[in-house]
Amino acid sequence: MKLNNNKILITGATSGIGRALAERFCLLGNQIIAVGRNEIRLEELTRFDNRITSFKCDISSQSELNRLIAFIKKEHKDLNVLINNAGIQYDETLLDKTYSLQKIEDEISTNLTSPIKLIHSLIPVLQSNSNSAIVNVSSGLAFVPKATSAVYCGTKAAIHIFSKSLRYQLAKIKVFEIIPPLVDTEMTKGRGKGKISPQKLVDEFIKAYKNNSYEVNIHNVKLLRIIHRISPTIADKIMKGGTI
Numbered sequence: 001m002k003l004n005n006n007k008i009l010i011t012g013a014t015s016g017i018g019r020a021l022a023e024r025f026c027l028l029g030n031q032i033i034a035v036g037r038n039e040i041r042l043e044e045l046t047r048f049d050n051r052i053t054s055f056k057c058d059i060s061s062q063s064e065l066n067r068l069i070a071f072i073k074k075e076h077k078d079l080n081v082l083i084n085n086a087g088i089q090y091d092e093t094l095l096d097k098t099y100s101l102q103k104i105e106d107e108i109s110t111n112l113t114s115p116i117k118l119i120h121s122l123i124p125v126l127q128s129n130s131n132s133a134i135v136n137v138s139s140g141l142a143f144v145p146k147a148t149s150a151v152y153c154g155t156k157a158a159i160h161i162f163s164k165s166l167r168y169q170l171a172k173i174k175v176f177e178i179i180p181p182l183v184d185t186e187m188t189k190g191r192g193k194g195k196i197s198p199q200k201l202v203d204e205f206i207k208a209y210k211n212n213s214y215e216v217n218i219h220n221v222k223l224l225r226i227i228h229r230i231s232p233t234i235a236d237k238i239m240k241g242g243t244i
């Protein structure tokens, strides 16, 4: 894949992995459309570089998603890369009284339904441009779940299989999947050990993206998937009490 002169929409660009992707792709010479809910952080991003424009949007809301899709179709017909990075995780179990139906809906729409809707709506735009790609962010938890966050693990397993099937469907648009380990972001604040930085994740992803390596196992997810292949039981034991 070409690393410069792309127009890239990144959801969840206001923090963590999304912000690191936005900054790196911008420095590599790309136009970025940064999407998130936090207006102050979106403004900060646009001040970082004038190649970044922002669009405030809660992707879990159908009406806001419609606004974003209309904006892209009208103002950014040259969009050629879509990065579905926005995600939320509630580190709770279904037995926790605080884990509500609303939280279940928010996790499923933000992590799964809305990225699929965005892809469906923007395929015509992506298809009309060259060097086009879709990048979905899943998780090591898509392969080996932990005890808490069952719905989150389910959405990530679904986005993994969805990405694989979509790759078979699309010839012109390349479909990438970033599979992160534990990364030091707001999502994992106060929990977990041995986190990598979002910048290290981006380093590994950029190499894979350049070489058309579509399923990108980041850092120790590579080892996790080897262990899982050899002994699913051992992998399950490692991850069951995990903190990703």
Ligand SMILES: NC(=O)c1ccc[n+]([C@@H]2O[C@H](COP(=O)([O-])OP(=O)(O)OC[C@H]3O[C@@H](n4cnc5c(N)ncnc54)[C@H](OP(=O)(O)O)[C@@H]3O)[C@@H](O)[C@H]2O)c1
Binding pocket: 011, 012, 013, 014, 015, 016, 017, 018, 035, 036, 037, 038, 039, 041, 057, 058, 059, 060, 061, 085, 086, 087, 088, 089, 110, 137, 138, 139, 140, 179, 180, 181, 182, 183, 184, 185, 186, 187, 188, 244
């Ligand atoms: N950190 C890890 O260890 C880890 C591991 C595996 C996978 N991942 C995945 O990596 C992705 C990025 O996570 P992160 O660790 O960078 O977390 P983060 O720092 O909490 O960032 C999450 C981003 O998603 C955006 N977002 C959340 N809900 C949204 C909504 N309804 N509409 C629009 N934007 C929304 C947030 O922006 P606003 O607040 O501005 O809306 C924020 O920019 C997620 O898909 C996550 O599941 C992370």
